[in-house]
Amino acid sequence: MEIALEAEQLGKRYGRRWALQDCSFQLPAGRIAGLVGPNGAGKSTLLHLAVGLLRPDAGTVRVFDRTPYDNPAVLPEVGFVAQDTPLYRDFTAAELVRITGRMNSRWDGALARERLAQLGIPPKLPVGQLSGGQRAQVALALALAKRPRLLLLDEPVASLDPLARREFLQSLMGSVAESGTTVLLSSHLLGDLERVCDHLVVLNAARVRLVGAVEDLVAGHRQLVGPRHRGEPITGVEAVVRASHTDRQSTLLARVDGVVDPEWTVHDVTLEEVILAYLGEGETRASHTEWEVPA
Amino acid sequence: MIALAWRQHRRQMLFTLIGFAVLAALMIPIGISMRHTFTDLGLPECVRALSRSDVAPATADTCEGAFHQFTNRYGNLNLVAVLLLVLPMLVGLFWGAPLVAREVEQGTHRFAWTQGIGRRHWAMVKFGLVVAVTTLAAVCYGLGMSWWVSPLTQAAREGRLGFVVFDLQGVAPIGYTLFAVALGIFAGTLGRRMLPAMTITLVGYIGVRAAVEVLARPHYQPARTAEFPVAGDGRVPMNRGDWILSSGVRNPDGKMVAPDAQIVCPPDVQGPGGRPCGAELGVQPGAYNWQLYQPGDRFWLFQGIETGIFIALAAVLLYLALRRIRRLA
Numbered sequence: 001m002e003i004a005l006e007a008e009q010l011g012k013r014y015g016r017r018w019a020l021q022d023c024s025f026q027l028p029a030g031r032i033a034g035l036v037g038p039n040g041a042g043k044s045t046l047l048h049l050a051v052g053l054l055r056p057d058a059g060t061v062r063v064f065d066r067t068p069y070d071n072p073a074v075l076p077e078v079g080f081v082a083q084d085t086p087l088y089r090d091f092t093a094a095e096l097v098r099i100t101g102r103m104n105s106r107w108d109g110a111l112a113r114e115r116l117a118q119l120g121i122p123p124k125l126p127v128g129q130l131s132g133g134q135r136a137q138v139a140l141a142l143a144l145a146k147r148p149r150l151l152l153l154d155e156p157v158a159s160l161d162p163l164a165r166r167e168f169l170q171s172l173m174g175s176v177a178e179s180g181t182t183v184l185l186s187s188h189l190l191g192d193l194e195r196v197c198d199h200l201v202v203l204n205a206a207r208v209r210l211v212g213a214v215e216d217l218v219a220g221h222r223q224l225v226g227p228r229h230r231g232e233p234i235t236g237v238e239a240v241v242r243a244s245h246t247d248r249q250s251t252l253l254a255r256v257d258g259v260v261d262p263e264w265t266v267h268d269v270t271l272e273e274v275i276l277a278y279l280g281e282g283e284t285r286a287s288h289t290e291w292e293v294p295a
Numbered sequence: 296m297i298a299l300a301w302r303q304h305r306r307q308m309l310f311t312l313i314g315f316a317v318l319a320a321l322m323i324p325i326g327i328s329m330r331h332t333f334t335d336l337g338l339p340e341c342v343r344a345l346s347r348s349d350v351a352p353a354t355a356d357t358c359e360g361a362f363h364q365f366t367n368r369y370g371n372l373n374l375v376a377v378l379l380l381v382l383p384m385l386v387g388l389f390w391g392a393p394l395v396a397r398e399v400e401q402g403t404h405r406f407a408w409t410q411g412i413g414r415r416h417w418a419m420v421k422f423g424l425v426v427a428v429t430t431l432a433a434v435c436y437g438l439g440m441s442w443w444v445s446p447l448t449q450a451a452r453e454g455r456l457g458f459v460v461f462d463l464q465g466v467a468p469i470g471y472t473l474f475a476v477a478l479g480i481f482a483g484t485l486g487r488r489m490l491p492a493m494t495i496t497l498v499g500y501i502g503v504r505a506a507v508e509v510l511a512r513p514h515y516q517p518a519r520t521a522e523f524p525v526a527g528d529g530r531v532p533m534n535r536g537d538w539i540l541s542s543g544v545r546n547p548d549g550k551m552v553a554p555d556a557q558i559v560c561p562p563d564v565q566g567p568g569g570r571p572c573g574a575e576l577g578v579q580p581g582a583y584n585w586q587l588y589q590p591g592d593r594f595w596l597f598q599g600i601e602t603g604i605f606i607a608l609a610a611v612l613l614y615l616a617l618r619r620i621r622r623l624a
Contacts (some may be wrong), residue, residue, distance in 0.1 A: 072412060072414075072416065074412050076411035082409075099299045102297075104412075
């Protein structure tokens, strides 16, 4: 199995604050992976490290077995759409296609033009005058025309309305399905990810909380309802991710590795429930002291 | 990559060209009329005559008069010359500072630097293009100003080495312009915004230029001294166009009695009350006028040194900017 993107103990620090810490995971080639986490979790930092914009302060990140930082040899194989899809706003879409082509060796300009024609993007209008959805489509078309082996998208749909969001994701899925491109797509909109992703990386507070194929993740977690639980081990449960209690009853979201003790009622979980359980983890208590309120 | 740089900067280039054209359209007619007057007053002959040591006093007087006439008529243009001093700085502000800062401010660096060519190549092409354009503009500016300002400098006593006029002509503007642009580019890599970068460029340019001009330039070569007696015919053993750094009257023992002054008395003239000339200032018999100066024929040497300093600074700043760009994301 070829690994498209691999991080090992990866860390990045801004001043004294770690934006990303101890980040280790592998993304197999051909996957469409969601990168999930709340704002400030380190999603953009991870993507910037993967595309070589940032230099790691700890550990390594490898793209098809090469370190991307300051290594232009990796760049032709990586398509990147940064947050808010920055483009030269006074350029027209046609100019962007022509000029970006001059900066890339594996360029497929016809592909970009076809896509943009299909989406009805006006070629002679400055992209600053396009709608947010159209501009995102232009940025995606430019990234796809590089014929990348790895496509990194930083919150590509965050600023789009639901209809444009759906169209964007559909057209993305259509193109990468043909080419077999590996995709890592960050978002905090869980519903979108559930629709398109078959792999998941969950970040929270600068750390990786969960990685894996979506079906394994869904299959590996269960919701258990049973008597008040006080932390004792349960048969068939590898770890309790999140627990909520009433006086007599506990509801657990747990990682399971076998048949669960029949004392518990077992329910299937959705991907969203799993993600939310892991996002609740590791919330910092330091802010209580900073605000001088009791924790 | 050149296609990107050209497309990004072509409008800016057009505006710069228009600016230059307007400036030329204003300055060239003034320059031509100034030169006509200069010739009509017979000043070219005067410049030649005064550069010889055996000039007849009558000729010298006539020429001084003519120079005076010329200066009265065109002296105000020295003010225009001062205004033109800011041109290299404007190039630094509007071509240098936005080069990286604007990309970072608008986030487009994340687009440009993740294309196949990489950011080092990007920076090289952009820097190269801007340096080439500004050098060309600076050469035109330096040559044009040399031509334009030469009647004014020839008519002025201190000549081409004097403040302001030295900075306007020859090759020095190339050094200043490249320095301003490099400073702008470097300042643009420090923060994430364009306006602070422009402020740093403005302050830094004025600061460094003033420091070099005041502190370093008078010392590029050991200055010479000229001495002539207080009681005498007032013939100064110096040439027109020498750059006087400091002057004063010294007593025979070398003590400075009247700084920043020059006293000349015909040999048999006495001061008020029958005292010797200048006695009220403490001038003793045998006192002499003293001047520290840089000879005017060192103009090109000084131009070369000054240009070299600023080009070296520009090179260092561009190198630092390249290093900074590697750390931006």
